[in-house]
């Protein structure tokens with residue numbers, strides 16, 4: 001894992017955007033793996049800026065998202081379908097038929113997970129997978145306890161994850177209890193992985209990650225099993241890990 005420490009959230013987002021844009025320029029038919037949450041918002045703003053100011057094109061790009069809440073309609077204000085449209089897709093010239101997220105409302109969740117994993121295999125390998133880091137070490141919605149060989153599956157969300165994400169909903173009760181997520185093994189199939197972490201809140205998680213001890217109780221630690229991962233972390237999120245090293 002390559003670790004890049006940057007000053008702040010803005011610098012993390014710019015650096016991540018440079019990497020994504022270089023990937024698109026190298027291969028205009030790239031398949032990108034995308035994340036939601038607060039972490040990639042700055043990156044998505046920068047990508048939109050790249051389209052406006054430098055006419056970068058995503059016409060031939062395909063995207064596969066990590067996860068979607070179970071039970072939310074795709075037009076629900078808090079669905080990840082809606083999130084991706086608002087924060088990224090609407091600002092790109094991407095062909096919406098080439099943007100994929102799990103169907104949170106599928107009647108058979110098992111079938112939907114199988115279909116999604118087959119889609120990853122058909123379109124993939126994902127050239128570049130973007131990940132945020134949960135405070136409990138989750139990547140996608142792979143909560144502590146998720147095995148390394150997990151494929152796309154339905155997960156019961158941790159109470160801590162629901163509390164963290166409650167800020168996007170009007171109350172904690174409204175946060176869905178389940179989600180469909182790519183598994184650890186699905187994520188590790190990607191060619192390259194870009195993990196982003198910013199802010200004091202992520203300090204403990206970054207410290208645990210940099211202990212280089214893969215284990216189910218901290219899913220992001222399985223990223224040590226992949227040969228091409230870059231962690232871009234800002235000073236605040238890196239502080240605790242740095243203290244540990246001194």
Ligand SMILES: O=P(O)(O)OC[C@H]1O[C@](O)(CO)[C@@H](O)[C@@H]1O
Nearest residue numbers: 035036037038039132133134140
């Ligand atoms: O970016 P946040 O909101 O801190 O959440 C951490 C990560 O958890 C997830 O929201 C779970 O989907 C990631 O995609 C996200 O980046």
